[in-house]
């Protein structure tokens with residue numbers, strides 16, 4: 001027997017079944033999210049992404065290596081980082097632009113001569129192995145300490161076919177003190193010939 005499905009009076013009095021509807025986002029959450037957004041945007045401006053990077057950490061690889069190695073300077077590493085860009089990894093230089101360190105009388109000559117070249121740099125005409133150069137050799141007196149200059153010079157003097165003796169930090173220190181009033185690079189042959 002099939003009865004018509006009719007709502008009974010009792011059913012009609014019932015409230016409808018509860019169902020889930022879109023509930024508003026709690027105010028707390030809105031506040032937290034907006035604060036996070038504000039902070040994020042503010043952070044970008046505070047971090048100043050367009051600021052001059054040169055104002056930041058100016059330590060070079062050499063400085064960090066020296067710190068890590070407790071001050072023991074590695075001549076080959078310094079050469080690679082500071083000199084090879086110009087004088088080339090082979091020490092052969094670039095014809096007409098960067099003079100060779102291989103077989104150079106400036107490198108293998110007096111230890112104070114080589115130290116002075118690194119301490120103050122060179123500008124003007126310089127004759128290397130019979131060829132005249134007219135470039136600018138940067139000064140390393142501020143960038144490298146005595147031990148580092150001694151290490152890189154010792155490396156250069158005993159590589160690329162050179163066989164001159166090591167230079168110790170004390171010799172660099174002496175040259176540094178003797179020329180401490182100098183603020184400009186050596187003027188090529190004119191000045192350096194006298195130090196030979």
Ligand code: HEC
Nearest residue numbers: 082083086099100104106122123124126133134135136137
């Ligand atoms: C920016 C390029 C540059 C860098 C880096 C550089 N030099 Fe030089 N160097 C030159 C130039 C150019 C000359 C020749 C200067 C001139 O013509 O007056 C020179 C000359 C020299 C000389 C004397 C000439 C010769 O060939 O023997 C020595 C020694 C020397 N440099 C060693 C070094 C060492 C060691 C380093 C690393 C600590 C170094 N240089 C880094 C460019 C550079």
